[in-house]
Amino acid sequence: MAMAVPMAITLLFAIVLAGGVVSSAEFSYIEYNTTQRIVPGKINVHLVPHSHDDVGWLKTVDQYYFGGNNTIRGACVQNVLDSVISALLEDKNRKFIYVEMAFFQRWWRQQSNAKKIKVKELVNSGQLEFINGGMCMHDEATPHYIDLIDQTTLGHKYIKDEFDQIPRVGWQIDPFGHSAVQAYLLGAELGFDSLFFARIDYQDRAKRLKEKTLEVVWQGSKSLGSSSQIFTGIFPRHYDPPDGFTFEINDVSPPIQDDVLLFDYNVQERVNDFVAAALAQIGYCSFYVPISIRATQI
């Protein structure tokens, strides 16, 4: 079931970091091993680098995209896309999943043809993947279901027309509450092979944590039964990275300082922190340890 994780980057972060430790006092450029593979018999940690760019929440959509009105919320989605795409182009081992087509379309329109060709290569190679793929990550309770269908159709048609791709993962990580329509109609029937979300009732989460039932096969339609069921993963808490591993601007997580000449060199300490976070999570997951790495303006 590990492969059900979208864009699973299976790498043992601890090992990667440990590989950077050098014994001599000299320090030079370290090429980290960021390749991915499943290691049998070990806890395989899936780092999931993803967007979560609200298409309007505290600011207008334009303000979110261009970084206006930042006193309300520091958010500039065009910077997210600029920096993510540039990072992907620098290293083919890096991967990213992008979700909100309303923002991606805006960004795409402003790119040169040369850049577009490079980005299409990223998509074709799987370095950049579109998941969910609607114009936004819709709420599942208050909008009429026609709106859910329309906005998802718009986004998926755009991805198909421009990149000839079909999203295969549902990524409803921020909506409050989840409907059966999402599971069968906007999940399985849409062609998704998995669905992930974060928010559930706190008592339900507590029960599932205890019983290790955060991963389920959800039958969203009684009449369609198993023909429209979908593998569903619920995050153990929210969609944030583990404590101490949030590296957004103004966050207070200690940076990983891997230059041995630094007084504050802290690779071993940070490796230990990460291993502890992974072990804590495996305590209540059945199949995999997904760890969210969010590049986002929420």
Ligand SMILES: [Zn+2]
């Ligand atoms: Zn949100």
